[in-house]
Amino acid sequence: xxxxxxxxxxxxxxxxxxxxxxxxxxxxxxxxxxxxxxxxxxxxxxxxxxxxxxxxxxxxxxxxxxxxxxxxxxxxxxxxxxxxxxxxxxxxxxxxxxxxxxxxxxxxxxxxxxxxxxxxxxxxxxxxxxxxxxxxxxxxxxxxxxxxxxxxxxxxxxxxxxxxxxxxxxxxxxxxxxxxxxxxxxxxxxxxxxxxxxxxxxxxxxxxxxxxxxxxxxxxxxxxxxxxxxxxxxxxxxxxxxxxxxxxxxxxxxxxxxxxxxxxxxxxxxxxxxxxxxxxxxxxxxxxxxxxxxxxxxxxxxxxxxxxxxxxxxxxxxxxxxxxxxxxxxxxxxxxxxxxxx
Amino acid sequence: xxxxxxxxxxxxxxxxxxxxxxxxxxxxxxxxxxxxxxxxxxxxxxxxxxxxxxxxxxxxxxxxxxxxxxxxxxxxxxxxxxxxxxxxxxxxxxxxxxxxxxxxxxxxxxxxxxxxxxxxxxxxxxxxxxxxxxxxxxxxxxxxxxxxxxxxxxxxxxxxxxxxxxxxxxxxxxxxxxxxxxxxxxxxxxxxxxxxxxxxxxxxxxxxxxxxxxxxxxxxxxxxxxxxxxxxxxxxxxxxxxxxxxxxxxxxxxxxxxxxxxxxxxxxxxxxxxxxxxxxxxxxxxxxxxxxxxxxxxxxxxxxxxxxxxxxxxxxxxxxxxxxxxxxxxxxxxxxxxxxxx
Numbered sequence: 001x002x003x004x005x006x007x008x009x010x011x012x013x014x015x016x017x018x019x020x021x022x023x024x025x026x027x028x029x030x031x032x033x034x035x036x037x038x039x040x041x042x043x044x045x046x047x048x049x050x051x052x053x054x055x056x057x058x059x060x061x062x063x064x065x066x067x068x069x070x071x072x073x074x075x076x077x078x079x080x081x082x083x084x085x086x087x088x089x090x091x092x093x094x095x096x097x098x099x100x101x102x103x104x105x106x107x108x109x110x111x112x113x114x115x116x117x118x119x120x121x122x123x124x125x126x127x128x129x130x131x132x133x134x135x136x137x138x139x140x141x142x143x144x145x146x147x148x149x150x151x152x153x154x155x156x157x158x159x160x161x162x163x164x165x166x167x168x169x170x171x172x173x174x175x176x177x178x179x180x181x182x183x184x185x186x187x188x189x190x191x192x193x194x195x196x197x198x199x200x201x202x203x204x205x206x207x208x209x210x211x212x213x214x215x216x217x218x219x220x221x222x223x224x225x226x227x228x229x230x231x232x233x234x235x236x237x238x239x240x241x242x243x244x245x246x247x248x249x250x251x252x253x254x255x256x257x258x259x260x261x262x263x264x265x266x267x268x269x270x271x272x273x274x275x276x277x278x279x280x281x282x283x284x285x286x287x288x289x290x291x292x293x294x295x296x297x298x299x300x301x302x303x304x305x306x307x308x309x310x311x312x313x314x315x316x317x318x319x320x321x322x323x324x325x326x327x328x329x330x331x332x333x334x335x336x337x338x339x340x341x342x
Numbered sequence: 343x344x345x346x347x348x349x350x351x352x353x354x355x356x357x358x359x360x361x362x363x364x365x366x367x368x369x370x371x372x373x374x375x376x377x378x379x380x381x382x383x384x385x386x387x388x389x390x391x392x393x394x395x396x397x398x399x400x401x402x403x404x405x406x407x408x409x410x411x412x413x414x415x416x417x418x419x420x421x422x423x424x425x426x427x428x429x430x431x432x433x434x435x436x437x438x439x440x441x442x443x444x445x446x447x448x449x450x451x452x453x454x455x456x457x458x459x460x461x462x463x464x465x466x467x468x469x470x471x472x473x474x475x476x477x478x479x480x481x482x483x484x485x486x487x488x489x490x491x492x493x494x495x496x497x498x499x500x501x502x503x504x505x506x507x508x509x510x511x512x513x514x515x516x517x518x519x520x521x522x523x524x525x526x527x528x529x530x531x532x533x534x535x536x537x538x539x540x541x542x543x544x545x546x547x548x549x550x551x552x553x554x555x556x557x558x559x560x561x562x563x564x565x566x567x568x569x570x571x572x573x574x575x576x577x578x579x580x581x582x583x584x585x586x587x588x589x590x591x592x593x594x595x596x597x598x599x600x601x602x603x604x605x606x607x608x609x610x611x612x613x614x615x616x617x618x619x620x621x622x623x624x625x626x627x628x629x630x631x632x633x634x635x636x637x638x639x640x641x642x643x644x645x646x647x648x649x650x651x652x653x654x655x656x657x658x659x660x661x662x663x664x665x666x667x668x669x670x671x672x673x674x675x676x677x678x679x680x681x682x683x684x
Contacts (some may be wrong), residue, residue, distance in 0.1 A: 184413075214580035237622075238559065241555075246588060250616045267605030270599065
């Protein structure tokens with residue numbers, strides 16, 4: 001069956017341009033794909049015309065008059081803006097007219113709209129966002145990277161299970177290695193949340209490798225990193241900010257003498273390959289896991305290529321029935337551990 | 343008065359070699375400095391002989407038969423190993439025979455030994471570690487980076503005050519800008535600890551700029567980043583791990599074609615300047631703040647240059663009476679905010 005994806009075509013830092021561009025790249029790349037562009041009709045029609053795809057039958061516009069701002073409180077915004085693009089996109093999914101939703105808008109609002117329209121999978125206490133990190137070996141999924149800032153051990157445990165199942169199905173990883181983010185590899189280390197989560201993970205059927213430290217994320221020796229959404233979001237932003245700052249400093253130092261400047265020019269193919277390897281745009285957004293449906297959140301700064309890749313991930317999730325398979329597996333691995341209110 | 347520093351000459355990942363090397367570099371660099379090398383006598387004498395400084399009167403050995411391992415539980419280790427190098431080093435400080443202590447060993451044990459021997463400054467609930475980060479503009483201090491994994495708002499508030507005072511005295515920063523690490527710049531964002539800390543910081547006399555995100559650390563738009571020791575330690579390790587992984591990937595890609603390889607050689611001065619700029623060894627360790635005395639913790643992987651810089655920082659802290667001045671200022675800025683057990 002040809003995949004159908006709804007794109008919140010208004011969310012993000014730069015308005016509809018890179019989003020519609022991403023949809024156009026996606027239909028050129030993915031056979032049979034249809035994309036519903038959700039948002040303000042005139043704005044989207046203008047973008048389609050700018051890109052010369054007015055008559056393209058695989059792109060359609062689904063009107064939504066409002067947009068949730070990047071800095072709005074998710075709950076307030078969804079209550080007030082019932083015709084917002086992100087909410088209308090998930091309603092399309094709920095109604096069965098698309099198989100997944102992609103949004104580069106306010107990620108809190110995206111998660112809230114997804115939970116409201118699709119609901120949680122049975123047994124899931126808190127859905128979360130699984131963020132991909134570039135590493136030396138392959139993609140690492142960190143969960144949660146921002147949806148849940150105050151967590152209990154059971155939440156973290158379920159993040160580990162869901163991200164492991166997703167890694168297995170999506171990347172074909174047999175028995176993904178799950179690490180718990182802490183501040184030392186010994187089991188006694190960490191804050192109280194981590195120590196109690198360790199007990200739960202240890203008795204699970206997951207391939208749990210124990211505590212890992214922040215520096216171990218990039219070595220590629222684990223496939224899944226479990227943490228609460230506050231720590232995960234900070235890690236994500238620190239690594240982005242660090243990469244950007246290092247890039248600036250390196251360019252700066254390489255432009256200070258003639259030999260370095262020439263050397264940089266000669267090395268440009270190498271720098272190009274490097275850039276591609278660490279570019280977040282290659283990773284195609286972060287899946288929302290734990291829902292009865294498929295949602296992908298993208299960076300607010302996403303360019304067309306990042307959006308295209310996110311649409312690709314959404315259509316693969318649908319094609320492989322990842323949500324259905326996660327639901328089946330969750331039951332088997334003993335998902336329903338005791339909760340701990342502390 | 344000539345500065346005197348005790349070096350825990352056994353702690354760290356590589357044994358005494360880089361430590362004694364650092365002490366030798368330090369006495370060559372800092373006029374009048376004396377360093378007490380604390381540790382196993384024969385091992386240290388052998389290192390001194392290897393470096394050709396047997397007769398150097400500005401280096402002395404203070405015997406300590408035991409070493410706290412990097413992975414040992416700090417409390418257990420200090421209880422069992424009463425003659426450990428880190429404890430003996432702080433006893434030297436307590437006895438007034440040195441003005442500060444430098445250790446690259448188990449940082450939890452270093453903090454515990456410091457608290458036990460020196461005690462806390464009046465009003466300080468939790469001493470912490472202020473970790474320096476390289477940024478585009480100048481050094482940013484993040485506090486806490488690992489001493490306190492479960493914190494209350496008052497602890498974070500005090501971290502902000504102590505790090506700001508240290509930044510002002512050490513780097514000459516008038517009215518340092520203090521940011522609270524969170525996952526969004528709006529005041530409503532963050533976990534419950536951050537939201538409650540925000541209220542305390544907002545009513546303080548600090549130059550508080552509000553919430554900052556992980557990516558803002560490296561821009562140099564704040565001088566002090568406030569967070570709990572779990573989050574701070576994860577950030578520190580993530581940024582180290584990320585820098586290392588990026589370096590590996592870049593070297594890898596630059597060696598794949600001849601032009602890039604030649605370009606890299608031509609750019610080596612630029613790369614050298616870049617490396618120096620981001621090298622943690624340049625920053626000279628992280629001060630323990632909130633104690634009646636001076637302690638500096640270094641990375642376990644510290645080389646001689648990093649140790650030399652840490653000894654320099656310790657001797658400056660002593661020369662500028664930073665501890666005394668922190669104590670005086672703490673009183674003035676209204677350090678004793680209400681505590682909140684939640």
